[in-house]
Amino acid sequence: MSLVANTGKLAGRTLFITGASRGIGKAIALKAAKDGANVVIAAKTAEPHPKLPGTIYTAAEEIEALGGKALPCIVDVRDEKQVQKAVDDAAKKFNGIDILVNNASAITLTDTAHTDMKRYDLMHNINTRGTFLASKLCLPHLKNSNHAHILNLSPPLNMNPYWFSLHVAYTMAKYGMSMCVLGMAEEFKQFNIGVNALWPRTAIATAAIEMLTGDTSTSRKVDIVSDAAYVMLCKDPKTYTGNFALDDDIVTEAGVKDLTPYACDPKNADNLLLDGFLDDPVAKTQHRATVFSVAARRYHTSAVNRKEEKPQAGAGGQIPQLFDAISKTLSADLVKKTQAIYQFNVKGKEEGVWHIDLKNGDGSCGQGEPKSPPDATLTMDGANFADMFAGKLKPTTAFMMGKLKIAGDIQKAMKLEKMMKSLKNKV
Known part of the structure; x- marks a missing residue:
């Protein structure tokens, strides 16, 4: 639901949008189309994706x-x-290019040890190099426009070590897009080209995010980003450049008083999941800055804790009882759907190490480290751990709030959210 009215300011303007076949890129394209703009859909998707809808032709x-x-x-x-x-082709068909939107991006949320170089190269070649390349090649046409903009879908340059410690390769690739804004805004001032960055404050409900987490109830709709992009692209590029903007700030400044309609679930309008690279305003900066050292702690277990055994029913404490309940829900079907091994470093009163193996056989769980190396290691307080498995606290929410630290494959860690939906009625 768009809350920003179209003004016609982009009528006849030509937008070159990378990755515009779906998601945020397409939403920006459709918003501009309502003004009567020309849109170049520069994307790879010529054939339908088996799980994600949309092609350049649709x-x-x-x-x-x-x-x-x-x-x-x-x-x-x-x-x-x-x-x-x-x-x-765009310049020939539409007699020039006025606006470039660098939206195409690749993401792999893995730490250093779990990032293979093929994925590293993919992220850097699409995010940083692709943004630089598209900007370089569009530049001659942008210079000839009287309303030239470059808009990168990239985050503010937040130097908090926390965001590097989680997925340094991805952070570098996204910050590469942001550094293009920093440098090109100054470089292109002489040509009256506005160069800015736009980033969503919260998670945005795209098909890719839904496929990853299985849940968009704490996300906002793509409309808030397309509305914000529209407002930014309608501004005078001579005076509006070098900004790292957040979507809700932009639409609020444009006159939107109530952001609730942007929420996928209005009941969660005040409890939305923060997007990456943005420090939690509730948490102190000092807390965020020390997360890296906390996440780097290692938990040493005794020979007893390393034994592969199911927790005994009725054993003291909340965590043993929780894993006893989990053990009764494991199945070959759950293993087939998840294909991951998890290690849980529980802190607090019930400090210890536990695991769930959803990669082998019919699945197994118990106290101690798993027999095979974990795909993801999750560290959190015992009370939050129990809430997570009871469905009161979502893993993605816990992660973004700093209550959950993840080492290893973050995408596999987020599969826990789907798994917990099948467990919470039984646990």
Whole structure:
């Protein structure tokens, strides 16, 4: 639901949007199309994805149905020739390019040890290099426009070590996009080209996020980002440049008084999941700055704790009882769906190490470290741990609030959210 009215300021303007076949990129394209803008859909998706809807051709149909003009281009932003051809075709068809939106991005939320170099190269080649390349090749046309903008979907440059410690490769790749804003805003001032960054304050409900977490109830709709992008792209590029903006700040400044309609679930409008790279305003900066050292602690277990055994029913404490209940819910089907091994470092009154193996056989769980190396190691206080398995606290929420520390494959860790939905009625 768009809460920012279209003004017609982008009518006849040409937008070159990378990754515009779905999600945020497409939402920005559709918002501009309502003004009668020309949109170049520069994306790889020419054939339907088995799990994610939308292609460059279906996006083009939607753009033209709203009154815009579309040029679908098959573009891998890593390929200089493909980007150059799309830029040339756009300039020829629409007589120039006024606005570049660098939206295409790749994400792998893994720590250093679990980031293979193929994924590292993918993130850096799409995020940082792709943004630089598209900006470089569009520059000659932007110089000729009287309303030239570059907008990167990238975060503020937050130097809190916490955001590097979680997934240093991804952080570097996204910050590369932000550094393009920092440098190009100053470099291109002489050409009256506005260069800015836009980032959502909360998680945004895209098909990719839903596929990853299985839940968008604490997210906002893509409309808040497309509304914010529209407001930014309508500003005078001569005076509006070098900004690292957050979506809700922009729409609020534009006059939106109630952000509730942007929430996927209005009941959670005041309890939304913060997006990455933004420090929790409730938590002190000092807390965030010390997270790295906390996450780096290692838990040493005794020979007894290392034994592979199911917890005894009725054993003292909340955690043993919880794992006894979990052990009764494990199945080959759950193993097939999850394919991950988890180690839990529990702190507080019931300090200890536990595990759930959802990769082998019919699954197993117990006290001590798993027999095979864990895909993800989760560290949290015992009370929060119990709330998480009872469905009172979602893993993604706990993670973003700093209550849960994750080492290893964060994407597999977030699969716990799906698993817990099947467990919470039984645990």
